[in-house]
Amino acid sequence: MIKLVDVHKSYGKQKVLDGLNLAIEAGKTTVIIGRSGGGKSVLLKHIIGLIKPDSGHVLIEESDITRLSEKDLNEVRKKFGMLFQEAALFDSMTVGENVAFPLREQTKLKDQEIRQIVADRLRAVGLSGVEEKMPSELSGGMRKRVGLARAIALHPRIVLFDEPTTGLDPVMTEAINQLIMDTQKNFNLTCVVISHDIQSIFRIGHKIAMLYEGRIIEYGTPEEIRASDNPVMRQFLSGSVDGPIKVT
């Protein structure tokens, strides 16, 4: 469903993606792990066309989005929802307006129908009745749940999560993990999650990919990843400072 083929991306002299290859299966949750500042978010933004690679291909259902015009790219983007790291809710809009935004932009639904879908999506993330609140009135966990409600408002086929549990307490982390799993199952989504929360990745991932020095160095099921003897993988999972991953 999603394929990245020989993707290169550099910022100045720094190579962020260096011939990266990855195939993401449809209807599954793939978690991409890697060290902080290692290019995970850059990779995610390549998948949705927010960043163009210096070279290589990004295929979404066989369509190479690196060659598409902005108009055609927007058509592809309609298949996506994305939950940003800090939720990226529009400050100037209420929660209801935020969730309704993609519906108003992409559909010709009547106000009443939009209100119904907004209420349904907010209920799906456990936040009924917060439509009139402003994002600034919400806690971090609530903002992420509203962000998820907005991401799934249009029934996308693919949802991208950029560090969905970063900065949350353990209870809220578990609640968000559960929500991702439920949403994936109920809407039969293809989910791509970026995380470096070890507990979360094994809990929600059907497949796990390790990004290191611009490439995917390990890819497999949680069991395969646990059993990996790759020293980078072992060091990352154990959280040790000794090993091939240098602390800079």
Added chain:
Amino acid sequence: MKPFSASLDYVGRTVMHYVEEMGRIMTLFFSILFWMMRPPLKARNIFKQMEFVGVKSIFVVVLTGLFTGMVMTLQGYHGFRLFGAETMVGSTVALGMTRELGPVLTSLMVTARAGSAMAAELGTMRVTEQIDALYVMAANPIKHLIVPRVIASVLMVPLLTVVANFVGIAGSYFVGVNLLNINEGDFINNIYKMLELNDIYSGLVKAAFFGLVLSVVGCYKGFNTTGGAEGVGRATTQAVVISSITILVSDYFLTAIMF
């Protein structure tokens, strides 16, 4: 030779930087024109921005216009009195306000109040990924965020200028006639004689141009913000400085062309 070549290198780089920046601002300007032509225009967003740029700037523009008119009258009176032409003060202030000070001071005040806010708001949206969120939802940020601000500024700065001109001349009347005892009939008659509609129109054309400058620069700086909170601060400062300088410099050339 070394310091000389280093200086040349520095000057070259600086010039290149400004030329590139001008190119990017022009690219944004043409994108704005392109998205302005493509319906539907977001009327709700435009009215919201018109309220922000126009209605909420009235107080500061009234104060600026009023005291400018008053102080010009006070200063002008002493000069004109030397050769017995005190009654010309009103018409001089009216010409100064409508041709130059009305549009320039209004634009500078709107730059400080609304241009800076545009840069700060868009900059914050950039660093908190709200602009990326718009792209992800297949909504063009230029159409949603920038076009309403530019339309609102181009429409509202001339209207604010009319207000500034009016209160400036009213302030001049108050100081001239009530405080300095200039003959009321002569004061008003000279304004009628000297001031032409063309003076007012050309001032409003300038104001519309300045509205365009302050909104495009404010939006450009905000839209291209990098580097978190510090970047937002930097973008805001640069937006105000670049807009103000551009307004003052372009005012000279517009005046040279128009009058």
